[in-house]
Amino acid sequence: MTCDLGISLDGFSAGPHQSLDQPFGDGVGGGEKLHAWMFDHGDDHADEVAAIVDAGAFVMGRNMFTPGRGDWDLDWKGWWGDDPPYHAPVFVLTHHEREPLEMDGGTTFHFVTGGPEAALERAREAAGERNVSVAGGATTINEFLDAGLIDELRLHVAPVVLGVRGGVRIFDGVGPRGLTATHVRRTPEVTHLTYRR
Numbered sequence: 001m002t003c004d005l006g007i008s009l010d011g012f013s014a015g016p017h018q019s020l021d022q023p024f025g026d027g028v029g030g031g032e033k034l035h036a037w038m039f040d041h042g043d044d045h046a047d048e049v050a051a052i053v054d055a056g057a058f059v060m061g062r063n064m065f066t067p068g069r070g071d072w073d074l075d076w077k078g079w080w081g082d083d084p085p086y087h088a089p090v091f092v093l094t095h096h097e098r099e100p101l102e103m104d105g106g107t108t109f110h111f112v113t114g115g116p117e118a119a120l121e122r123a124r125e126a127a128g129e130r131n132v133s134v135a136g137g138a139t140t141i142n143e144f145l146d147a148g149l150i151d152e153l154r155l156h157v158a159p160v161v162l163g164v165r166g167g168v169r170i171f172d173g174v175g176p177r178g179l180t181a182t183h184v185r186r187t188p189e190v191t192h193l194t195y196r197r
């Protein structure tokens with residue numbers, strides 16, 4: 001199982017108070033502070049971008065799928081339009097049940113209330129021989145890291161200190177562990193770091 005996450009130098013993947021207007025929360029703008037490398041320099045990072053969506057199934061937290069909280073707004077179909085970039089089953093962790101949502105291009109969102117192990121089991125079954133990827137956000141990734149379920153962690157570190165009080169950070173609540181650094185690629189707009197457990 002792999003995991004990709006864009007973070008700041010101080011470890012944040014999102015700020016507080018996520019909303020429709022601020023998908024990444026306060027202090028992160030529209031995400032460009034973390035993802036300019038992807039938005040503005042995509043050709044220079046084509047391999048890393050391709051790897052992010054190279055999986056047979058995905059797992060994500062509900063707050064990556066929607067700014068909504070509590071009961072579902074059934075009109076909400078994700079941030080990505082009719083044809084999301086996953087082209088595979090996506091298992092969304094949530095405490096609120098919802099029927100599967102089939103989109104164009106092979107992406108179907110399944111809503112899983114049984115926790116990370118249940119989501120992973122369903123994702124592995126759906127992916128067959130292919131990889132399962134945890135897409136985010138950091139809250140969900142930290143649960144998988146703490147449970148020791150992530151084989152390869154790929155952090156994309158933007159050279160910015162966000163300093164967002166109340167934001168979400170990678171490794172928060174994750175017990176002590178060592179990781180093996182397997183790859184690094186430094187560019188002006190991002191440093192790509194790969195670790196294996």
Ligand SMILES: NC(=O)c1ccc[n+]([C@@H]2O[C@H](COP(=O)([O-])OP(=O)(O)OC[C@H]3O[C@@H](n4cnc5c(N)ncnc54)[C@H](OP(=O)(O)O)[C@@H]3O)[C@@H](O)[C@H]2O)c1
Pocket residue numbers: 004005006007012013014015018023024025034060061062063064065069070093094095096112113114115116135136137138139140141143168
């Ligand atoms: N920097 C990046 O690369 C990146 C990547 C992805 C997302 N993001 C940003 O990060 C933010 C979202 O990340 P986040 O860390 O705040 O939240 P998240 O991990 O996306 O979602 C957390 C939510 O998922 C549900 N959930 C998580 N674990 C669960 C469990 N064990 N059982 C049942 N439900 C569970 C809960 O939702 P309910 O209780 O409400 O059902 C929980 O509040 C957004 O601003 C997004 O735009 C950034």
